[in-house]
Amino acid sequence: MRFDIVTLFPAIFDGYLTQSLLEKAIAKGLVEIHRHDLRDWAADTPHRKVDDRPFGGGPGMLLQVDVTVPCVEDIERMAETPSRKIMLTPQGERFDQRMAEDLALSDRVLLLCGRYEGFDQRVVDILEPEEVSVGDFVLNGGEVAAMTIIDGVVRLLPGVLGDQNSHVDDSFSRGNRLLEFPQYTRPRDFRGHHVPEVLLGGNHEAIAAWRAEQSRIRTKQRRADLLDEEE
Numbered sequence: 001m002r003f004d005i006v007t008l009f010p011a012i013f014d015g016y017l018t019q020s021l022l023e024k025a026i027a028k029g030l031v032e033i034h035r036h037d038l039r040d041w042a043a044d045t046p047h048r049k050v051d052d053r054p055f056g057g058g059p060g061m062l063l064q065v066d067v068t069v070p071c072v073e074d075i076e077r078m079a080e081t082p083s084r085k086i087m088l089t090p091q092g093e094r095f096d097q098r099m100a101e102d103l104a105l106s107d108r109v110l111l112l113c114g115r116y117e118g119f120d121q122r123v124v125d126i127l128e129p130e131e132v133s134v135g136d137f138v139l140n141g142g143e144v145a146a147m148t149i150i151d152g153v154v155r156l157l158p159g160v161l162g163d164q165n166s167h168v169d170d171s172f173s174r175g176n177r178l179l180e181f182p183q184y185t186r187p188r189d190f191r192g193h194h195v196p197e198v199l200l201g202g203n204h205e206a207i208a209a210w211r212a213e214q215s216r217i218r219t220k221q222r223r224a225d226l227l228d229e230e231e
């Protein structure tokens, strides 16, 4: 799977791409991540200006249509297959596990990271990206949101996680719309806090039943909306 990221700050991704799971997935050839500096498409050298004030007034600056659209068109022209285009914006559809699972089926995803007050509306009108938000809060730009999406998607790709089944039980996944049950490891006792007895007995049926019950209790207490969705 290939991701193309359009950003004014490609270096924000440096650490993320060179650590842990992402580094391994890239090394194994399971995922390719290409960063594109939007300023490379700015006409106005040497300032390389990519933004301007909104018509009609208002605070902040907007990323310009005549920079952004050619940038995306060039990236698309270089590739053999068209990509799913995603614009990161707090105005978008909320990213969730279902969307991650759906995106993991794509060969290519292009992520457009906004900054300042976002993009000129004509970027949306012309490129028709899916507008996606990672939550009801405002970030300083789309880069952290793009990393969130990449992180959620890459771990679903075959071969990325050590144990092929380890994402199947994840909270919110297709196989499990409930929150995950609590887990314990050694020591059995710590400052009077004991591991639940049922987990120590080796009765797999009893353990599965306890975990299912715990998932349900947790979900009811914390996210009753997920139980409504399930029914």
Ligand code: ADE
Pocket: 088, 089, 090, 114, 132, 133, 134, 135, 136, 137, 138, 139, 140, 141, 142, 145
């Ligand atoms: N850019 C700024 N805030 C954002 C959010 N919540 N989701 C996606 N992109 C954003």
